[in-house]
Amino acid sequence: MNRNGLYTIGQAAKCCGISRSTIIRLEEKGLIEPAFCDESSGYRYYDSNDITKLLQIDHMHAMEMSYDQIKRYYESGGTALEIVRTLEEKFYMIKRTLEEMSIRNGESGTMKAEILKLPEYICYTKDFRGTSYIDKGKNSNITFGEVVEKGYNPLPGEPLFLIVKRFDFLEGSYENMEHDYTCCVPLKPETAPEEAVKIPGCTVLSVLYRGNYENNQEAYIYLGEKMKELGLKAAGYPRGIAYVAPYVGKEIDPNKYVSRFAIPIDDEDLSESAKKLLN
Numbered sequence: 364m365n366r367n368g369l370y371t372i373g374q375a376a377k378c379c380g381i382s383r384s385t386i387i388r389l390e391e392k393g394l395i396e397p398a399f400c401d402e403s404s405g406y407r408y409y410d411s412n413d414i415t416k417l418l419q420i421d422h423m424h425a426m427e428m429s430y431d432q433i434k435r436y437y438e439s440g441g442t443a444l445e446i447v448r449t450l451e452e453k454f455y456m457i458k459r460t461l462e463e464m465s466i467r468n469g470e471s472g473t474m475k476a477e478i479l480k481l482p483e484y485i486c487y488t489k490d491f492r493g494t495s496y497i498d499k500g501k502n503s504n505i506t507f508g509e510v511v512e513k514g515y516n517p518l519p520g521e522p523l524f525l526i527v528k529r530f531d532f533l534e535g536s537y538e539n540m541e542h543d544y545t546c547c548v549p550l551k552p553e554t555a556p557e558e559a560v561k562i563p564g565c566t567v568l569s570v571l572y573r574g575n576y577e578n579n580q581e582a583y584i585y586l587g588e589k590m591k592e593l594g595l596k597a598a599g600y601p602r603g604i605a606y607v608a609p610y611v612g613k614e615i616d617p618n619k620y621v622s623r624f625a626i627p628i629d630d631e632d633l634s635e636s637a638k639k640l641l642n
Contacts (some may be wrong), residue, residue, distance in 0.1 A: 369399060369408040379417045386417065392430050394420055394437070427453060452482065456520050462571055473573040474582060476589050481625065483564040485555040486547040487515055494541050496576045499525060506546040515556060518549040525603040532583035533590055533597065567602070567625035568595055575617045579603070582624045590626065599627035
């Protein structure tokens with residue numbers, strides 16, 4: 364046959380910066396098919412379309428799309444909804460991490476308010492009652508320990524968070540009083556057990572706070588002040604996404620810990636000043 368415009372597996376691999384074995388593995392998964400196979404020699408040949416597809420597959424896989432997701436993308440004729448959802452989740456994670464790392468360069472007590480959308484989580488949860496931020500930290504670790512013991516799969520890159528069942532900060536105070544709270548560990552949805560709890564996605568007013576956990580009442584007070592200033596209504600209990608630092612390392616100075624405090628809001632009628640904070 365005329366092999367003009369056809370390339371060996373070695374040429375395809377070198378062009379795409381991947382190994383020959385990767386191309387064969389993609390064939391086995393049904394993601395790529397050679398333009399021609401020489402039955403006498405068993406050699407595979409690929410055309411330009413195959414090579415551009417290999418490059419696109421490698422690009423999507425680098426964006427943490429699984430091969431199964433990529434296969435469904437091609438089988439659907441290129442419907443991009445699943446890719447968009449994956450990219451949105453990845454963008455949210457990168458943006459959040461960038462903000463958390465950037466605010467560490469400021470002074471202790473630094474706060475940044477914004478309105479953003481939190482995704483839905485499937486969580487392993489455990490209810491507690493108390494006052495101390497130290498106990499909250501211990502109980503969060505206990506909850507996480509149960510996840511490990513039960514063999515559940517935590518969601519990579521997602522910190523533990525608390526749903527704090529109190530609203531006094533909306534009136535300008537944060538008393539040292541007992542209150543109920545729920546420790547939440549986000550799990551991989553596809554492997555979550557029946558006992559897992561769905562925490563709905565929502566729009567929140569969020570305050571990113573840099574400082575020691577023992578001073579987090581400052582963030583709650585600031586959150587309440589912002590709610591009043593922007594004329595926002597609470598649509599649920601606040602969340603303390605406070606356990607960010609342990610994911611970075613024990614070497615971090617406690618005064619440089621970064622916490623996020625967020626309260627669900629009714630976003631149907633945001634004021635113009637509130638919309639300016641929409642992220």
